[in-house]
Amino acid sequence: MRSSPAGPFAFGRASSGGWGAARALALLALLAASAPSRVPAAASDPLRAPARTLDVPYEPTAPEVVDAMLRLAGVSPGDVVYDLGCGDGRIVIAAAKLGARAVGVDLDPERVREARANARAAGVESRVEIREGDLFEADLRPASVVMLYLWPEVNLRLRPKLLAELRPGTRVVSHAHDMGDWEPRRTAVVGGARILLWTIPGRKAR
Template sequence: MQLQKILLGIVASASVASLGIAGCTSPQLEAEAQAPTSTTQSPAAPTPPQERQPDVPYVPTPQPVVDAMLKLAEVGKNDVLYDLGSGDGRIPVTAAQRYGTQSVGIDINPQRIREAKENAQSSGVSDRVQFRQQDLFGTDLSQASVVTLYLLPDINLKLRPKLLQELKPGTRIVSHSFDMGEWKPQRVEQVNGSTIYLWTVPENVPENLRS
């Protein structure tokens, strides 16, 4: 009888121990089951760098002023015209339409470039006009014989050394609204309330204009 009680006590202790173990491990397993699984993910693709903001706001040159600028520069079919800050492309497109000029428009804004290409195509001059999404300060201007501008006074001054360094003597530069400081224009005209300026790149550039 005593042995039977001892055996029953051993069985009962084992059962309690088993229950104790189950009570400790079950919540742990449940927690592990609910925990997020760690997975290896491919790194996110790098975000392309944002375009530099334009130096000037987009304000289209009125068509009568475009016409006067091209006339003042005496643009012809043998010229290569570069329009810096070309916007919707109206200056290059007009030069190609009226004078058969090979023209290049430079603009940093991709939306303006899309508009300009559409305008060139609808005007039937895509074979004579190209548009480049570029920073005008990084553009090679050496092929231009005419340069047109509608920028701001400080941008004109910042651009002046580049123009005088890269453009060939005899290249004509026409600016809508703003001059170039100490570099005095050859001609100044008023058109529909706007002022336009003309310069010709000299053979010998004065030292004070180089910077």
């Protein structure tokens, strides 16, 4: 998040005797005390915060990193690739060009429109579905590959969902960020970017 250099308030030079500064500080304290909080209380703990408060800014993945993520996952025509936080759709489009079916999920309507338009322009619209919605509410059960470029705390919150919904053997690839104490099966570095691969383990018999 970028902050304004001057902030929302600007004060002139204090009058003689410091009364101008004192009044300004008193006014600022009053405004701060009376202003409603813009962040839910639960957001102080990112592992408990509602998904929609975790506003991951859009940052596109470089094309060479996209290709490396797909290679690391071994994406092939039989795969169903999910990209959580798909942005402009570049990962799902690249997966579709390899013959896979691909699903992108993004909360930003503008990114969703852009991704759909890009899929049409690339000629892979029939193999790509872009869904507008919260990634924590997406049904991941059909996926054989899940792609992530999120914040570390969002990755951590995703772990129970991935284990609960994904089938054993499903590959999970993250650009830049790990999954806490999960040990990656493989890693790669491309253009200075770190990529990590995990495989969902088999479920223990009860």
